[in-house]
Amino acid sequence: xxxxxxxxxxxxxxxxxxxxxxxxxxxxxxxxxxxxxxxxxxxxxxxxxxxxxxxxxxxxxxxxxxxxxxxxxxxxxx
Numbered sequence: 001x002x003x004x005x006x007x008x009x010x011x012x013x014x015x016x017x018x019x020x021x022x023x024x025x026x027x028x029x030x031x032x033x034x035x036x037x038x039x040x041x042x043x044x045x046x047x048x049x050x051x052x053x054x055x056x057x058x059x060x061x062x063x064x065x066x067x068x069x070x071x072x073x074x075x076x077x078x
Contacts, residue, residue, distance in 0.1 A: 004040040013046070
């Protein structure tokens with residue numbers, strides 16, 4: 001059975017302010033459900049949502065995906 005988290009529990013879990021959670025809800029950025037006027041978050045869905053936003057580890061990046069960038073720095077003699 002799924003465990004449902006409140007806005008306060010979710011903000012603690014994600015370490016963001018409650019206002020940020022409400023903003024994400026309005027923007028439909030975070031998976032949530034409304035039950036009897038309360039906004040709740042399915043813990044498993046939330047964990048999947050967090051995992052989907054993880055950055056790719058350097059070791060898992062294909063070197064052919066990395067574009068070479070050259071940077072030239074010029075100094076002006078006075």
